[in-house]
Amino acid sequence: MSKAKTGLGLIGTGNIGRMHLVAITALRDAGLVDVEIQALCDIDEEALKTTAELFEAAQTYEDYNDLINDEKVDIVYVCTPTSKHTDIVKTAAKAKKDVFCEKPLAHSCPQAREMFAVTKDAGVRAGVGLVLRYDPFLLYSKQLIETRDFGTPVLAHIRVDQHFPIEHGYYTQWRGNHSIAGGGTLIEHSIHDIDILQWFFGDIVSVYAKVGFFSEREVEDHASLILTHRDGAVSTLDSIWHSLDRPNERRIEFFFEKGYIGVTLEAGERWIEYQTIDEAPVRIHAEQANNALLDALGVRAKNIAPEAYDALATVGTERFSALSYAFIKAIQAGRDPSPSFQDAIAVQHA
Missing domain, CATH: 3.40.50.720 (NAD(P)-binding Rossmann-like Domain)
Known part of the structure; x- marks a missing residue:
């Protein structure tokens, strides 16, 4: 072009x-x-x-x-x-x-x-x-894995909840219509989570899934998955759409042979906590995580304007x-x- x-x-x-x-x-x-x-x-x-x-x-x-x-x-x-x-x-x-x-x-x-x-x-x-591949905290987590000896991936878990997205800030009537959306919390929302699990732990070779339809809408509002990755690690996912008056939250945990990374992505509160066998727990906040984002985009070294x-x-x-x-x-x-x-x-x- x-x-x-x-x-x-x-x-x-x-x-x-x-x-x-x-x-x-x-x-x-x-x-x-x-x-x-x-x-x-x-x-x-x-x-x-x-x-x-x-x-x-x-x-x-x-x-x-x-x-x-x-x-x-x-x-x-x-x-x-x-x-x-x-x-x-x-x-x-x-x-x-x-x-x-x-x-x-x-x-x-x-x-x-x-x-x-x-x-x-x-x-x-x-x-x-x-x-989510451009979330600063997940990019920082990627950097941690590349620069520290966490050892072999063992287990990952994601728990994510979101207000049913046909109301409030996510108002879109079509997301409750199966013929338009194609599915609910699993395909429409937690496609992000499956992508992250595969991005971190590698190809998925087997899946066990259970979905629920607890509302009167046409799409699933709850899904629980057990995923096995090619190298033997296991991931689990719990995803739900609800009608509760609470902040949306995504909690991600990665367990390795020699370490742990936990990522909390909540409206207004985001951080990473990690530790290895040789290190005490460390908490990372937005300023440090944003540097990982700038690194991924190739602009950190350019000293960009405010x-x-x-x-x-x-x-x-x-x-x-x-x-x-x-x-x-x-x-x-x-x-x-x-x-x-x-x-x-x-x-x-x-």
Whole structure:
């Protein structure tokens, strides 16, 4: 991609679409990426108008085909309900547009594989919204494993709870509709957690799962998994959507032959605690963890300006900002982005 500024078109101006727009405009305004929000698309005319005014989009469309065919759009962000992903991604790829798609890619692995095949055949690059890979605390945990002798991975556990995302801050009616979402807390939310377990402990070779339907909605609101990794380590996952008035929380624990890493990701409170056989417990907070994020993006050594640091490290948007920074930079450099469609397929296949 040779031109200085990359034209970005985003389809789906709901909660997740706006989150990406907040992150991308912060990156642009801080001078971290050369990108323009060229076009937005949504079938909800009022939501489209409001979002376009807020983010100063040059053009709006109600038909995604029109956005994809806009000659000024180089990259297409797909932030629609899951049931729409397959057709939009395939259309964008055939139009030779690089594409970013929110997770999960599709309702099923065969659909996701078809999406990847179309992007590959078209010669376009494709990234996916597995945003926890850019969480500062998980990146710091990765650095710990690479720089200290924790020994062989033994056991991991993730417990994650979230208010049912058709209410409150995550208001989206379609997530309670199986024909649109394809599933509930497991595929729609804890696809992130399975990705992290596989990212840290390697390929998953066997799965035992139990899901529950305790509400009157069409999708599972509870899931418990036991996962066996290729090297013999075991991971467990407990994921629940609920209606309780409590902060969302994700608690992650990694046990190794010679050490332990615990990560707490709660609204307003985030930290790491780790120890090895030779070290007392150590607690890590945001400032140190953010350095791991900057290292992963290759910008720490550049002594970036305060506004650039804020764009990348502000709590609440840092994962999205880092993900889009890495994605856009990869596309502009002609590299395959990470995480990729292959990564997303590996998670759904597990």
